[in-house]
Amino acid sequence: MAEHVRWGILGAAKFAREHMGPAIHMARRGRLAALATSDAARAAPFVALTPGLRIHAGYDALLADPEIDAVYIPLPNHLHVDWALRALDSGKHVLVEKPLAMAATEFDAVIAKRDETGLLASEAYMIVHHPQWHKAHALLAEGAIGRLVRVSGAFSYDNRKDAANIRNRADTGGGAIPDIGVYIYGATRFVTGEEPEAILSAEIRRENGVDVWSHITARFPTFHYTGVVSMRMAPWQDMTFHGNAGLMRLTAPFNPQVYGPARIELHKPDMTVTEFRFPADNHYVRQVEAFNASVLDGTHWPCPLEFSRGTQAMIDMVWDRERASGRPG
Incomplete structure (x- = not known):
């Protein structure tokens, strides 16, 4: 072997x-x-x-x-x-x-x-290879925030000065939603295990045929979702899962160590906050190690193509909602 x-x-x-x-x-x-x-x-x-x-x-x-x-x-x-x-x-x-x-x-x-x-x-x-996301999934599943009511996500950066960047070009499949929308959409699906039933609104701003800002609202089977992604705003990232008995917030959900230290804040109704910290984990290294183990040992791979297809299906629903509103698709 x-x-x-x-x-x-x-x-x-x-x-x-x-x-x-x-x-x-x-x-x-x-x-x-x-x-x-x-x-x-x-x-x-x-x-x-x-x-x-x-x-x-x-x-x-x-x-x-x-x-x-x-x-x-x-x-x-x-x-x-x-x-x-x-x-x-x-x-x-x-x-x-x-x-x-x-x-x-x-x-x-x-x-x-x-x-x-x-x-x-x-x-x-x-x-999905970073332990903060597995902890978030477990906290939700064990009822740490009660019944989930709302999920909100935000991810932004500003690359307006880099016109040649492939993310700013329609011919290379650019745009903020393909680049970083996959994170807030997929993270919502990963933690909750649910799929969107409908995109309720899709406000999207475009430059040169590329989406540079969007505000999306959606209905999932048991909660509502709102998310903003942008390539024209100051850097920010946040994911919040809000229940009837608490709130769970990930402070550096997508670029831990680069954007900031990975933490999960668990806010309870009595105003107490419990923090879970993940100071040393590199999700790129963990991803490759999981891939190596799957190839060499046949171990479970946590991100099959079917999961990624589901995130793209949500993106497709966003494009459909934008077209239905009479705006460019």
Whole structure:
């Protein structure tokens, strides 16, 4: 039995350089073995991280490398499905940056290919690997805040000065909802186990065909939801689960350690607050370690494609609601 997973990365993206490349390098039972890029300057930081790293000039060359077991795909959003399918056809396990697809139905071909090949394929939805989210799920399930009434989420940053950024370009599948809406939508679904019944309102502002701000309200079977995401506001992130017997708030839900320390605040009606702290966990490393264990040992993978498809289905419902309101879709 293999002792570690040999990883390759398709493209020298900034996110791969700053987060996922180091995570693959640090994760137990994995090794960063190859990178596909024709730009020597962009390859240099990866080589410095992992001396002996093999550099392939093209993506197909990396997929043909027999010494690669799994590939991480951080390409622009509109390329994810195509290269995920190519990687699976090449016999590689696949971890694809979110969003894996631009519509829920586009997941179906990847799910079918995963089942056909027997390989692991997943969207890189790292937050479900962080212990704060498992604790939040457990607290809700055990009734720590009573009956859930309201969920609110917010995630924002400001990249208006970076016009060339793929998130600011419609042709690369950009937009705030595809980039960070997946977090507040998916986190709501993960903690509650519920799916939206209806999008009640969708106020969306666009620039150059890309959503840059949105306020969404939705009805779930047992609670109501409101969420704001934006690429034109000061950085902020927060998730709040409000029940009839308490309130649970995650203070750094999506970028712990970078945005701030990961904490869950449990507020009770008597005004007491209990804090749960998670000071050292790196969800990117934990994600890769879970992936390695699933590939090597067949252990449970907590973020199947079906879950990610559900988040995209909620995004699709938001687009439908926007179109129904007579605004651009």
